[in-house]
Amino acid sequence: MCGKLMSLEMGRPNYALEIATHNDFGCMNIHFVLLVSRQGKVRLTKWYSPYTQKERSKVIRELSGVILNRGPKLCNFIEWRGYKVVYKRYASLYFCMCIDEADNELEVLEIIHHYVEILDRYFGSVCELDLIFNFHKAYYILDELLIAGELQESSKKIVARIISAQDQLVEAAKEEASSISNIIAQATK
């Protein structure tokens, strides 16, 4: 079905569609995580509140425009559509997280740093290329760090342990598959 959603009532502005669930109590809730390179290329996006595809690209365009143009030494927060975006630059990458107005911006900076440190340990001095070719790994790590936009683990060691346990499971499955296909290949020879 096509057509615009319209609403003309009760003095509530019509941007309800752009903005997803808004928590009045200002509880710590990251709405989305965004990694953008200095050239404006998206390296990772994770949405914890529902946004349509169209809204997502709009958000990315708007934010990368603002963030990439901010000078150095300015504060790491921007106010955007009634939300706050906390960003931090690491080498050529900007890590951005969007939170509610009332949330603790300084803590989000720590969460970003926490994530970067874990990535760094996992890849061994991580660089942008690692995150491009192993983007799925970056996602896996993020999923061990945040669920529903909330932090789940404050120990870097535990995150690393859980990730490597899962990587091993994948490796084991691969080996098994190749040994089976070897057996099949030999049997059919």
Place this chain on the structure above:
Amino acid sequence: MNPFSSGTRLRDMIRSIRACKTAAEERGVVRKECADIRASINENDPHDRHRNLAKLMFIHMLGYPTHFGQMECLKLIASPGFPEKRIGYLGLMLLLDERQEVLMLVTNSLKQDLNHTNQYVVGLALCALGNICSAEMARDLAPEVERLIQFRDPNIRKKAALCSTRIVRKVPDLAENFVNAASSLLKEKHHGVLITGVQLCYELCTINDEALEFFRKKCTEGLIKTLRDITNSSYQPEYDVAGITDPFLHIRLLKLLRVLGHGDADASDLMTDILAQVATKTESNKNAGNAVLYECVETIMAIEDTSSLRVLAINILGRFLSNRDNNIRYVALNMLMKAIAFDDQAVQRHRVTILECVKDPDASIRKRALELVSLLVNENNVKQLTKELIDYLEISDEDFKEDLSAKICSIVEKFSPEKLWYIDQMLKVLSEAGKFVKDDVWHALIVVISNASDLHGYTVRALYKAVLTYSEQETLVRVAIWCIGEYGDLLVNNVGMLGIEDPITVTECDAVDVIEDAITRHNSDMTTKAMALVALLKLSSRFPSTSERIKDIIVKQKGSLLLEMQQRAIEFNSIVDRHKNIRSSLVERMPVLDEATFNVRRAGSLPASVSTMAKPSVSIPNGVAAAPVVDLLDLDSDDILAPPSSSGADFLQDLLGVDLGSSSAQSGATQAPKAGTDLLMDILSIGTPSPAQNSTSSIDLLSTADVNSNPSFALETLSSPAPPHIATTASAGGMFDLLDGLSPSPSKEATNGPAYPPIVAYESSSLKIEFSFSKTPGNPQTTNVQATFINLSPNTFTDFVFQAAVPKFLQLHLDPASSNTLQASGNITQNLRVTNSQHGKKSLVMRMRIGYKVNGKDVLEEGQINNFPRGL
């Protein structure tokens, strides 16, 4: 591997995409890859699925459509191996969101995986559920998640806890099921589990009052102990961040204590000691420590009054404010805004520092500081603060001027001690940042000027001087033109000199120069030019010596490419030329604009028709001058074309919207019985510049009559200002005709249109919507729908908003609902008007979305209505 699949490896694809030099080239590569993936999907080979999905995720990240891969995610999740499931769940979270119906198909797989024997598979399922579950899935899977909170492995417990926060956010009714499990998590030693457990408790407390009471009674002391232990703990390398042991846990504990202490003196009392300890002992030279302090201050300010702690908190904020780190200063400004509520004096002490922050190079800090300054303003310091801000306005960045000038205007309007000061400050703002000032601000200024009769002379002279220097500030020019037009004689004769003024000599010619300038300057917009024409017309009568020159200027505008300008020029020319005898009364000074009405209109709290009906004496001035005055008021006639229902339109326009209606009605009325004179017709027609306006205004008239459902009242108010030339009875007859023919009468409706049965448009566990239908006779395309919202739950819904969308062949108009609060088992109604351009071919469909708050929590319901009766 299928030897015939032409697919490349993921790594190769990324490489070839990165090698692209142009966007077109990249699109080409992606298109080819997508085609390959589609082909591979159609072959349905399980070996390629893994790789296809990984590629699709990369393509998705670049912003290309990838919906065709959604089903592949589901297949991978359903397959037995861990690697397939891992990538499948990742794809699910990336490519889908909770609004897609495909997601429902995954519920069953999720249920199985939540019961899987491999804990990592359970972890994957919990993670996916926590990130994208919808309300329906939350309901279906809540029991599984609840059970997993008690799982033996801490990795699963923490995931289940966060998954539960999402579930209770989506379905607040489920909160009570989780209370016990959540409280058991608070006793954990594992930091991850503790962090997520505290988060879950926090969530439950904010959703459910009983849960809050429960945790307050049972857990406050335990939490305080946990916080004390963690604060006093020795160095733990695993959790240490810049000398603080697990700042994340600190922050979550402080946050939970905040809700427990808020509104409860006993609980607040218990936590005083530990809060004081955190506030004094936390290292503040690194970000992690400051994050903890920030949270601690926030908690101190939210819990019940413990004034010694608050002094401590304000001191911390003072330290933050003088920090060199911009981040810290930013949060300090933010927190001081909250601190004003309980200690205005303490915040006032930092006023100088805060004012400095308004001038910071960082836009975020400037914005915060400006907000804070506007909260600090009171009657005593308004003059000083305004002066500071206006001084800064002169040198500030262009892109900050808009915010800054808006703030200054609102401060000045709110706290101005006297009119003279107000006018002075506004003139300064308009001179410095006139092009950024919003319409309602300069409209308000005009209203104030019009009311300050003793300052007319002073104002017009000050404006004259300002406009000579700042002629590029559009709104300044507009106000100046308006004032010169109205009070030109005071300008020239130095009438009403104030002691503070230096006398100036302005000739009649100079005054006309200014206005001619505004008309001829190429970058003036149409509103300014149109206002300038009106001002000239007024001056032509006030300054007889310039009459010929003004006539020339007006004649020149007859050739304007702008229809509005051309029309005004022709009309005004004919007034100047042919109707000298009535000109002076036509261009009389505007009656004083009513401030109260303007403020009401500006706030937009009343529908247009009601307020103007209530104050006809204001909107329709006396005597022959009625129509022209209406027109002179018409500053923004181009905007009038907008439908009258676009509320929030400003006072002047609204005045006009209805006034035009009355004048056109009068002209219509006089035409029928041929009672009025031609001259009068001529004057009246000025009030109705274009046919389009005419039609909107008659609609307006109609709706006015509708609202009153008493034509004689409308008649009375409309005909009372009618010029004595018109026989009142004649126009009355005309009015009756007019109204009779147009207004819908309910009795006809009942007999004419076929009856449509009401339908239940939507029903959920908490809400039912019924639609009843009626048609307006003679207009089969349009259906009036009365929607009735019935609350089936025991809770009150607040901020209730109904939104609807229709396909292009339909047009939808929503009236405001009868209320935005829906009492338990109560109901409210809202009228909708749907126009079906394909009437008889297609029937109505509608998609709708309802948002409201229950116990402060947002709830969203959506649905599609397909069961409209046929033939609507």
